[in-house]
Amino acid sequence: MSFTTLSFLVFFAVVFWGYYLIPKKGQWMWLCAASVIFYAFASLWSLCYLFGTALVSYGAARYLSAQDERCRAASEGLGKAERSALKKKFGKKKRAVTAIAVIALIGTLVAVKYTGFFADTLGALTKRELSLPFDILLPVGLSFYLFQSVAYLVDVSRGNYPAERNFFRYLLYISYFPHVLQGPLDDYASVSSQLYASREFDGERAVRGAQRAAWGFFKKLVIANQISVIVSPVFAEGGQDGLSTILCIFLYSIQLYADFSGYMDIAIGCSEMLGVRIAENFRAPYFSGSIAEFWRRWHITLGAWFKNYLFYPLLRSSGLTKLRKALKKNKYLSSALPTAIALSVVWLLIGFWHGANWSYVFYGIYHGFFIVAETIFAPLYAKFHEKFPKLQKNAAFRAFRVVRTFVLVTVGYYLFAPASLGVTVTLLRDSLHFDGGAFVAFLTTNLRELIVAIAGTAALTFVDLRSLRENRLPVGEVISRKQGWVRALLYGLFLFVILFFGLYGSGFDQFAYFKF
Amino acid sequence: MERNEIFEKLNEIFRDVFDDESLTVTEETSAADIEDWDSLTHITLISEVEDAFDMKFSMKEVVGMKNVGEMADIIEREA
Amino acid sequence: MKRFFVKSICLILSVGVLFYGLILAMICLPKPAAYAEHYQRGFVYQYRALERAEGRKIVTLGGSNVAYNVNTDLLGELTGIPAYNLGVNGSMGYSYILDCAKKFIGEGDIVIYPLWNFEKDDYGMELIWLTLEGESDMVFDLIASHPLKALSTIGSFGLKKTYALALGNRLDGYSETEGYSADAFDPETGNYIYERVAPTLAEPVMESIKFSCTRSTLSDWCVSAMNEFTAWCRARGAQVYFVFPTLMRASVIETDEQLRAYQSEVEAAFDAEFIMDVLDACYDYEFYFNLPTHLNSAGMDVYTAEIAQGILSAIA
Numbered sequence: 001m002s003f004t005t006l007s008f009l010v011f012f013a014v015v016f017w018g019y020y021l022i023p024k025k026g027q028w029m030w031l032c033a034a035s036v037i038f039y040a041f042a043s044l045w046s047l048c049y050l051f052g053t054a055l056v057s058y059g060a061a062r063y064l065s066a067q068d069e070r071c072r073a074a075s076e077g078l079g080k081a082e083r084s085a086l087k088k089k090f091g092k093k094k095r096a097v098t099a100i101a102v103i104a105l106i107g108t109l110v111a112v113k114y115t116g117f118f119a120d121t122l123g124a125l126t127k128r129e130l131s132l133p134f135d136i137l138l139p140v141g142l143s144f145y146l147f148q149s150v151a152y153l154v155d156v157s158r159g160n161y162p163a164e165r166n167f168f169r170y171l172l173y174i175s176y177f178p179h180v181l182q183g184p185l186d187d188y189a190s191v192s193s194q195l196y197a198s199r200e201f202d203g204e205r206a207v208r209g210a211q212r213a214a215w216g217f218f219k220k221l222v223i224a225n226q227i228s229v230i231v232s233p234v235f236a237e238g239g240q241d242g243l244s245t246i247l248c249i250f251l252y253s254i255q256l257y258a259d260f261s262g263y264m265d266i267a268i269g270c271s272e273m274l275g276v277r278i279a280e281n282f283r284a285p286y287f288s289g290s291i292a293e294f295w296r297r298w299h300i301t302l303g304a305w306f307k308n309y310l311f312y313p314l315l316r317s318s319g320l321t322k323l324r325k326a327l328k329k330n331k332y333l334s335s336a337l338p339t340a341i342a343l344s345v346v347w348l349l350i351g352f353w354h355g356a357n358w359s360y361v362f363y364g365i366y367h368g369f370f371i372v373a374e375t376i377f378a379p380l381y382a383k384f385h386e387k388f389p390k391l392q393k394n395a396a397f398r399a400f401r402v403v404r405t406f407v408l409v410t411v412g413y414y415l416f417a418p419a420s421l422g423v424t425v426t427l428l429r430d431s432l433h434f435d436g437g438a439f440v441a442f443l444t445t446n447l448r449e450l451i452v453a454i455a456g457t458a459a460l461t462f463v464d465l466r467s468l469r470e471n472r473l474p475v476g477e478v479i480s481r482k483q484g485w486v487r488a489l490l491y492g493l494f495l496f497v498i499l500f501f502g503l504y505g506s507g508f509d510q511f512a513y514f515k516f
Numbered sequence: 517m518e519r520n521e522i523f524e525k526l527n528e529i530f531r532d533v534f535d536d537e538s539l540t541v542t543e544e545t546s547a548a549d550i551e552d553w554d555s556l557t558h559i560t561l562i563s564e565v566e567d568a569f570d571m572k573f574s575m576k577e578v579v580g581m582k583n584v585g586e587m588a589d590i591i592e593r594e595a
Numbered sequence: 596m597k598r599f600f601v602k603s604i605c606l607i608l609s610v611g612v613l614f615y616g617l618i619l620a621m622i623c624l625p626k627p628a629a630y631a632e633h634y635q636r637g638f639v640y641q642y643r644a645l646e647r648a649e650g651r652k653i654v655t656l657g658g659s660n661v662a663y664n665v666n667t668d669l670l671g672e673l674t675g676i677p678a679y680n681l682g683v684n685g686s687m688g689y690s691y692i693l694d695c696a697k698k699f700i701g702e703g704d705i706v707i708y709p710l711w712n713f714e715k716d717d718y719g720m721e722l723i724w725l726t727l728e729g730e731s732d733m734v735f736d737l738i739a740s741h742p743l744k745a746l747s748t749i750g751s752f753g754l755k756k757t758y759a760l761a762l763g764n765r766l767d768g769y770s771e772t773e774g775y776s777a778d779a780f781d782p783e784t785g786n787y788i789y790e791r792v793a794p795t796l797a798e799p800v801m802e803s804i805k806f807s808c809t810r811s812t813l814s815d816w817c818v819s820a821m822n823e824f825t826a827w828c829r830a831r832g833a834q835v836y837f838v839f840p841t842l843m844r845a846s847v848i849e850t851d852e853q854l855r856a857y858q859s860e861v862e863a864a865f866d867a868e869f870i871m872d873v874l875d876a877c878y879d880y881e882f883y884f885n886l887p888t889h890l891n892s893a894g895m896d897v898y899t900a901e902i903a904q905g906i907l908s909a910i911a
Contacts, residue, residue: 006747020596158576201596210603307555308579315559316578324563331532335560375556382535448758488606495610501754505720505747 658685
C-alpha cells in the first residue's frame with residue numbers, strides 16, 4: 001500500500017481513529033496488527049521475511065540478555081580480576097551468537113538482493129552464461145527493517161539496553177508501518193518506549209502531524225511526480241540535447257529529494273498523529289557546504305547506521321588499530337590512513353546497499369571519493385583557512401560551498417538516475433552536444449510540468465531555508481497561530497493545490513526508494 | 517588516579533589531536549564546543565586516550581559518551 | 596477528539612466537493628479553440644453516429660486498425676447493412692471501447708472485431724478524458740461505471756485544461772501531421788475520409804517494422820474477455836465475427852504455413868466465428884500508408900471488400 005493512494009488514506013484513518021477509541025492497554029497491539037496488515041498489503045509473500053527477521057533478532061537478543069543476567073548473577077561477591085575473567089568468558093559466547101545472528105540476517109539480505117548480480121558479474125568476467133535460471137525477488141523494505149534489526153541486536157550485545165521480552169512488542173518495533181518500507185532507521189531506545197506507551201488524544205500534536213503529512217503529499221504529488229513526467233523518458237534512453245539533459249539532471253535532484261523526503265514527511269506526520277516521534281531523515285540537505293555535511297543531512301539514519309555499526313567497529317578493529325600504532329611517528333598518517341581505509345569500505349558498501357547494480361556501486365565510490373579526499377587533504381584545508389581566516393565566516397564563501405556541493409551531488413545523479421551504466425555514458429555524451437533549438441523545443445513541450453515544478457521547488461526552498469534558522473518558527477506553527485477561519489481557508493487552499501497541481505493514480509504511486 | 521591528573525593528561529591529548537595549545541577541557545566540554553570534533557576525529561581521540569591510560573572503551577561507551585566528564589568517569593573506573 | 600474528527604472530515608469533504616465540482620465543470624465545458632480540432636474528435640463523431648443509428652447495423656471495434664482500414668460507407672453499400680466504426684486510437688483502451696460498444700449492440704446487429712491483443716483493465720484514461728471533454732453525457736457514463744478509476748485520474752485534467760486555456764497551448768498528443776485532425780473524419784458518420792494516396796514511408800523502412808502473429812501474442816485475458824463479450828452479444832441477438840487486422844505481408848515474421856497454423860489456433864481459442872483468412876488481410880506495400888497496420892485509401896477499400904465478402908457469406 002503506497003502512501004499516496006486512496007487505500008492508504010482510508011487505512012490510516014481507520015488506524016488513527018481506532019487507536020484513540022480502543023482501551024489504552026491495547027493501543028500497542030492495535031499498532032502491531034495494523035503494521036502487519038499494512039505490510040501484508042504491500043507484499044503478502046514478503047511476510048515470511050519480516051517474521052523471520054523479527055524471530056532471529058528477537059531470539060538472539062533474548063539469549064544475549066540471558067547471558068548477561070547469568071554473568072551478573074555468577075559475578076556476585078567476586079573480586080575485580082575474577083569478574084573480568086568471567087565477563088571475558090561470557091563475552092566470547094555473546095560475540096559468537098551475535099556474529100552468527102548478524103551473519104544470518106545480513107547473509108539473507110545479500111543472498112536475496114545480490115545473488116543474481118554476482119552471478120551476472122562473474123559470468124561477464126569469465127565470459128560464461130552464469131545467470132540464475134530464476135529471478136529472486138527482493139522482499140519489500142528488507143534493506144531497511146533488516147538493518148534496523150541488526151542495529152537492535154548489536155545494541156543489545158553492547159549492553160545499551162536489555163532485550164525486549166515480548167515478541168509482539170518487538171515485532172511492532174520492526175514492522176511499524178511508518179518506517180517499515182523505507183525507514184527512517186529508528187533507534188530502539190528512543191522509539192520503543194513511545195510505541196508501547198498508552199496515550200490520550202492530543203489535538204495539537206495531531207494537527208502538527210497532519211500538517212507534516214500534507215506537506216509530504218505536496219512534495220511527492222506536485223513536485224516529484226510532475227518532474228518525473230519530464231525526466232523519466234530522458235533517463236530511459238537519453239537522446240536529448242546537452243542543455244536539456246543537464247536540466248533534467250538538476251530537476252532529478254529536486255525530484256529525488258522531494259520524493260524521498262516527502263515519503264519521510266508522510267511517515268513522520270502519520271506517526272506524529274499517533275503520538276510516536278520517529279527519527280528525522282533529512283535536514284535541508286542541499287544547503288550543505290561539503291559532501292561530508294551532505295551525508296549528515298541526507299538519509300541521516302542510514303549514515304548513522306553505517307557509522308555506528310560499520311565505521312566505528314572497523315576503525316577499532318585490530319587490523320586498523322595495529323596500522324595506527326605502526327604509523328604513530330607521523331601524526332597525520334596515523335589518523336588519516338586508517339580513517340581513509342575505513343571510509344572507503346563504508347562508502348563502497350553504501351553504494352552496494354542501494355542496489356545490485358554497478359551504477360550504485362560507482363555512486364557510492366563517487367561520494368566516498370570526496371569524503372576520503374576531505375580527510376586526506378584536511379591539513380591543506382587547515383593551512384588555507386589559516387591564510388584566509390575571514391573566509392570561514394564569509395557568507396559569499398558559504399554560498400559558494402553550498403552551490404559547489406549541490407553541483408557535485410547533482411553530477412553524481414548521472415550514475416544514480418538511470419541505474420544503468422550504459423545510459424549514464426549516453427547521458428554524459430548527450431550533455432556535451434549543444435542544440436539551442438532542441439532545448440527550446442524541450443522546454444516548450446514540458447512547459448506545463450516545468451512551471452509547476454519550479455513553483456513547487458521555490459516553495460520547498462523557502463520552507464527548507466526557514467528550517468535552517470533555528471529561531472524562526474516553522475511554517476506549520478505560523479499557520480497554527482492564525483484564527484480559526486483563516487486556518488481552515490489556508491488548509492483548504494493547500495489541499496486544493498495538491499489535488500489540482502498534483503499527479504496521482506496508478507503509475508504515480510511508486511516511491512523512488514521503494515526498490516532499495 | 518586523581519580526577520585532576522586525568523584532566524591534565526586529557527588536556528594534553530586534546531591539544532595534540534586538535535592542534536590547539538590553548539585548548540582546555542572541562543567536565544561539560546562536548547563535541548559541540550570544539551569545532552573539529554566530529555565522528556572522524558572522535559575515534560582518533562578515543563584511540564589516543566586509550567593508549568595514554570592503557571584501557572579500552574566499550575563500543576557502547578564510545579558512542580554513548582556525552583562530554584569529557586563522562587569520559588573521565590569511565591577512565592577513573594577502568595584505569 | 597470529536598472536534599478534530601468533525602473538523603477534518605468537513606475540511607476534506609468540502610475541498611473534495613469543490614475540487615471535483617470544478618473539474619467536472621471544466622471537463623463538461625467544450626474544448627477550447629486551441630485543441631478543439633483534435634484527432635480524437637473522430638471517436639465522438641463515431642459515438643454520436645451510433646447513437647443516431649436505427650435498425651440493424653454493423654459495428655467494427657478496435658483502434659486505428661479500424662479507423663484507417665474500414666470504410667464504413669463502402670461496407671454499408673456492399674452488404675446492404677449500415678456500418679459504423681467504433682475506435683480511433685487503441686491507446687484509449689480496448690476495455691473502454693468494449694464498454695461503449697455494449698451501449699449500441701442489440702437484436703440483429705453484426706459486430707466485427709479485427710483480432711488485437713489487450714490486457715486486463717485496458718483503459719487509457721488520459722486519452723479518454725481528452726476525447727470526452729465537452730461531452731458531458733459520456734463523462735458521466737464513465738464516472739458512473741468506473742467511479743474510482745475516473746476520480747483518481749480526472750484530477751490532473753484541471754491543470755491541463757487551465758494551462759491550455761491560459762497559454763493557448765495544445766494538449767498532449769496533438770499533432771500537426773496531415774490526417775491527424777478532426778476534419779479527417781466525416782462528422783455525420785465518423786468514417787475516416789482523409790485521402791491517402793500512397794505510402795508515406797519508404798518500402799525498406801516499412802519492412803523493417805516487424806510484427807509477429809503467434810498464439811502466444813494473445814493474452815489469456817484477451818481470450819476470456821472476448822469470449823465473454825461474444826456470449827453477451829449473442830444473448831442479445833447480435834452476432835460477433837472476427838477478422839484479422841491488416842498487416843503488410845513483408846512486415847510479418849512468420850511464413851504462410853505458420854500463419855495458417857496461427858489461424859487454426861485462434862479459431863479454436865475463440866468462440867466467435869472467423870470470417871476471413873489471415874493471409875487475405877496481408878497486402879503488399881502499395882496499399883499501406885504510414886505504418887504496416889494502416890492502409891491508404893485504395894487499400895482501405897480492398898480490405899473493406901474482404902470484410903463485406905466475409906459477412907455476406909456468414910449471414911447467407
